Amino acid sequence: MTETIDIAGVEKRFGRTTALAGVTFGLRPGITGLLGPNGAGKTTLMRMLATVLAPDTGRVRILGLDPSVAAERLAIRRRLGYMPQEPGFHRNFTAFEFVDYVAILKEHVDRRARHAEARRVLELVALGDVSQRKVKALSSGMRRRLALAQALLGDPRVLVLDEPTAGLDPEQRLRFRELVSDLAHDRIVLLSTHQTEDVAALCRSVLVLNNGSTLFEGTPRELAELARGHVWLADDRAAGAHLSWRTGEGRHRHVGDAPAGADLASPTLEDGYLLLLGERPLKEAA
Amino acid sequence: MSWHVDDALLERYAAGTLDDAWAFSLEAHLLACEECRARTVPRADLARVETVWADVQELVDAPRRTPVERALILLGVRDHMARLLAATPSLTPPWFAAVALCLAFAVVAAHGSDRGVAGFLAVAPLLPLAGVAAAYGPWLDPTYEIGLAAPMRTFSLLLLRSSAVLLTTTVLTGVAALALPNVDWRAAAWLTPALGLVLVSVALTTWISAEMAFGGVASCWIGGVIVAREAGDIYVAFDAPVQVAFATVAAVAAIVLTWRLHTFQTEREA
Amino acid sequence: MQTGSRTDGNLLDAIAGGDTAALRELYARHAPWLQLRLQRRCADRDAVDDALQDTFVAVWRKPARYDGTGEVAAWLWGIAIRRLIDVLRRRPRMLTLLEREEAEPSAEEQVLLGIEHGDLAGALNRLSPELRAVVQATVLDGLTTAEAAGLLGIPSGTVKTRMMRARAQLREEFA
Numbered sequence: 170m171t172e173t174i175d176i177a178g179v180e181k182r183f184g185r186t187t188a189l190a191g192v193t194f195g196l197r198p199g200i201t202g203l204l205g206p207n208g209a210g211k212t213t214l215m216r217m218l219a220t221v222l223a224p225d226t227g228r229v230r231i232l233g234l235d236p237s238v239a240a241e242r243l244a245i246r247r248r249l250g251y252m253p254q255e256p257g258f259h260r261n262f263t264a265f266e267f268v269d270y271v272a273i274l275k276e277h278v279d280r281r282a283r284h285a286e287a288r289r290v291l292e293l294v295a296l297g298d299v300s301q302r303k304v305k306a307l308s309s310g311m312r313r314r315l316a317l318a319q320a321l322l323g324d325p326r327v328l329v330l331d332e333p334t335a336g337l338d339p340e341q342r343l344r345f346r347e348l349v350s351d352l353a354h355d356r357i358v359l360l361s362t363h364q365t366e367d368v369a370a371l372c373r374s375v376l377v378l379n380n381g382s383t384l385f386e387g388t389p390r391e392l393a394e395l396a397r398g399h400v401w402l403a404d405d406r407a408a409g410a411h412l413s414w415r416t417g418e419g420r421h422r423h424v425g426d427a428p429a430g431a432d433l434a435s436p437t438l439e440d441g442y443l444l445l446l447g448e449r450p451l452k453e454a455a
Numbered sequence: 456m457s458w459h460v461d462d463a464l465l466e467r468y469a470a471g472t473l474d475d476a477w478a479f480s481l482e483a484h485l486l487a488c489e490e491c492r493a494r495t496v497p498r499a500d501l502a503r504v505e506t507v508w509a510d511v512q513e514l515v516d517a518p519r520r521t522p523v524e525r526a527l528i529l530l531g532v533r534d535h536m537a538r539l540l541a542a543t544p545s546l547t548p549p550w551f552a553a554v555a556l557c558l559a560f561a562v563v564a565a566h567g568s569d570r571g572v573a574g575f576l577a578v579a580p581l582l583p584l585a586g587v588a589a590a591y592g593p594w595l596d597p598t599y600e601i602g603l604a605a606p607m608r609t610f611s612l613l614l615l616r617s618s619a620v621l622l623t624t625t626v627l628t629g630v631a632a633l634a635l636p637n638v639d640w641r642a643a644a645w646l647t648p649a650l651g652l653v654l655v656s657v658a659l660t661t662w663i664s665a666e667m668a669f670g671g672v673a674s675c676w677i678g679g680v681i682v683a684r685e686a687g688d689i690y691v692a693f694d695a696p697v698q699v700a701f702a703t704v705a706a707v708a709a710i711v712l713t714w715r716l717h718t719f720q721t722e723r724e725a
Numbered sequence: 726m727q728t729g730s731r732t733d734g735n736l737l738d739a740i741a742g743g744d745t746a747a748l749r750e751l752y753a754r755h756a757p758w759l760q761l762r763l764q765r766r767c768a769d770r771d772a773v774d775d776a777l778q779d780t781f782v783a784v785w786r787k788p789a790r791y792d793g794t795g796e797v798a799a800w801l802w803g804i805a806i807r808r809l810i811d812v813l814r815r816r817p818r819m820l821t822l823l824e825r826e827e828a829e830p831s832a833e834e835q836v837l838l839g840i841e842h843g844d845l846a847g848a849l850n851r852l853s854p855e856l857r858a859v860v861q862a863t864v865l866d867g868l869t870t871a872e873a874a875g876l877l878g879i880p881s882g883t884v885k886t887r888m889m890r891a892r893a894q895l896r897e898e899f900a
Contacts, residue, residue: 219604243606251604257597259542266518270542271598273535274605280534284516300516301743319601329604469761475857476846478765479865485758486799489733492758499757507774508752511781515745 171233172198174218174327174357179227181213181381188213189224190381200353202368202389203361204442205378211361212254214378215331218359219251232326232357245327247276250320254331256312258304264291264315265300271319290318294348310341314348321352328358334367346370365439375438377445384445389438396436396444401427411447460484460491469498523547539612544595545586545620554582554624558631565635572635572642573689577680579628579645581673584652586620588669591657621653644693651701652676654708661715733797741788752781755798759805766861766876767809772816776809783808806866810875848898856891859884 174196181189188210205211216222217229220236232248234241258267268287277283291300294314304312313333320328330349334342342364349360350371362368368375368389375392377385385392402420406413411425424443427433460468460481467473468481485492520528524541528534540546561575591613593599602612625646632642652672659668683692691697731739731750739747756777763773783804791800849857862873863884874881 221600221603246604246606249604251601253600256601257599259597263518265516269518270538271601271605273538274598274602274607276606278533278535281513283535284513288512288516298744298746301745471765474850475861476849479849479861480846482762482765482865485762486796486802489754489798492754492798495761496753496757499760501757503770503774504756504760504777507756507777508749510778511748511752511785512745514778514782515748515785 170326172326172355172357173230173233174359175228175230176218177228179214179217179224179229181210181217181222181225187381189217191227192378192381192383194376194383194386196357196359197374198355198357199373200349200358200360200371201374201376202372203359203376203378204363204365204368205361206363206446209378210381211378212331215251215329215359215361218327219249219253219329220245221251247323248326250322250325250328252316252320252328252330252333254335256316256319258312258315260305261303263301263303264296264307264311264318267304267315268319268322272322275322277322286322290321293321293352294318310337310344313337313341313345317345317348326356328353328356330358330360332361332363334362334364342367365437365442369438377442379446385441392441392445393436393438394441396424396440398433399427399444400424400434400436400440401431402434403432412443458484459488460494462494465491465495465498469495521547536615540616540619543590543616543620545589546616546623550586550589551623551627554586554627555631557582558628562631562634572637573684575632575635576641576645576693577677577689579632580649580652580676582628583621583624583649584656584669584673584676586624587617587653587657588665590616590620591660592665592669617653617657621650625649641690641693644698647698647701647705648676648693651705651708654705654712658708658711658715661712734793737784737788737791737797740785748781748785751784755801756781758798759801762802763805763809766806766866767813769813769816772809772812775812776805779808779812780805803867806868806876807872810868810872813878814875845895848895851898852891852894856887856894859887860891863888 176195177193179189179192180187192210192214203211203214213222217224218231220231220242223237229236231245234245236242236245259270262270265287268291269283272283272287277286288297288300291297294317296311296314296318299307299311304315307315317330317333320330333349334345337345346367349358360367360371372389375385375387375389376383377392385395401423402416403423404420406415406421407423407428409426409428410423413421413423413425416422422434423431424440424447464473464477464481468478473481485495518538520537521541523546524537527537527540532540544550557578561578565572565575589595596602628645628649629643632638632645635642656668656672659672663671680689680692683689731747733751733754736747736751740751759780760773760777763776764770767773767776780801784801791797849860852860858877859873862868862876863870866873868876870881870884873884877884879887
């Protein structure tokens, strides 16, 4: 079994909307970030990789297997963990009962083994002490960790995490990031987000998606480098900049075509991302 | 505490060779002294202590079984299947209560007027339809999305759930039908329509969305019943030819469903 | 004990809040001595293991039963011995009284015993095993006549008569 995910020329349309317009990329073991504004097609792509959705055209290979073939799709699902964007929980379940339930869906039929596995993943996400607490009594950060725990059942080779840090406060986000980085090991992890800090902190490679197409595929460093020479500071707002904002120190940071002799700043990943997005009509800000 | 148990005593106590008088003192002391209790820890049979802990943990962690689950297990269903089935929204006590209430109203209405039985017959097929729709669609299943990505065969689970719902709702309706005034063949005239409606809806979901399938079929049924009533005799909607038609439709839908099985493995398009 | 570790009372509070790690901690502290003490009352190891299991499951389910007075250890023992009685009731009786070596206390120990207990210990040791078992059950373990009967597998009446004989014998020794 090859330890890669390969996507070529994938398209997906919903009625008259084109969600994905020919996406091509490859994933290796390690954490890859999928960046893009709302409506870029991230969730559609994630669902496709989680084998929940089939593409209209194009080729998808997960661990060398083809999800359009029933038997191979099953094999993929046995090695894949999926954390959807808004995971739902049965109202009255405890954390343990929830993980146990998903474990049943993942074919863990033997009761004692299943319970041991549920305990194991709950320990991994540091929810072992509250396993008997009802889900509705858990904080939002804990619920996210619970959703991550179910994705870890069966020790999958592939992890698909759809906006796992959305809506978390900075401290919760940090804890979550630490968790993911500990658990990534040699798994293939795809993590979608519109927080550039998540990507900068965690990811070995980055994919930028907008309007259903990939704008960039490479390392976080390369993405930042795209903006070299295109980020500058000035005391006043410059007219020609694509984006500018006032920093806390009082100067204005600009992203765009720098005028000659401008005071260039060292580009960050976010600058590269914004520049890329700016090259096409901007959708709503992330 | 001034006096503590010495090691030699502990050894003999653990070995069972300590005489009773000393043992009594030691035991009484242990109740009050955590330091000496800690010193007994390595002298117990720790292998057995661990095994017992594993059992305690199992009993403590074991998910609580709902009454529906226990009933299913009694019927011989394996415990993991019972868990999955019991999580179906339309197999829970609140749902059964709602269905029972509807049926009660329909029966009371039937006793109230001579057209009432028709009302019962018109409503009865909609109950299993609603139940299967609830078991089926993403609306009431919080783990729908996660479930789609899971290896468990979606269709088998759906089939099992829908069958269980169909069975239970049908039994409830059947019992209610016995309470109708003049129980004749008409009291069972809702059965084939119920089956037909459910199978057609489920078969349709292989092409269109669940909302459209179930909603559309329900609307057609209601529409048909109203048309029959306006045309003069509502019972036309339940006559022998209609029964045969529904039976045929149900059979055809079942065949179509088998043919379209493969579509259940991925997202049923919204 | 390490500073900062929780007291048994704290652990019970945590258990009442659904903390399984606290149950684990309580178990680690108390299961070993409970096992040894139960084993001295019943040779049947499976029965002892069952009783131990039932004890901690009961603690998990009703931690509030501990009213905060007295040692938690004593409360735990109260549960454990009664669970053992339940277990023994449920199964066909095999071994009840533990057959252990009747080790004679050494001369040195006899002297020490005499000093410590005013030779009550010696007198206790001179009771027959059956009488001693009854004394242990009613006096040390605090069981009622019925409970002692359940533990030892003898009728309540026999418990009463044996207690009377034990008292008579001990009184005679100190007369």
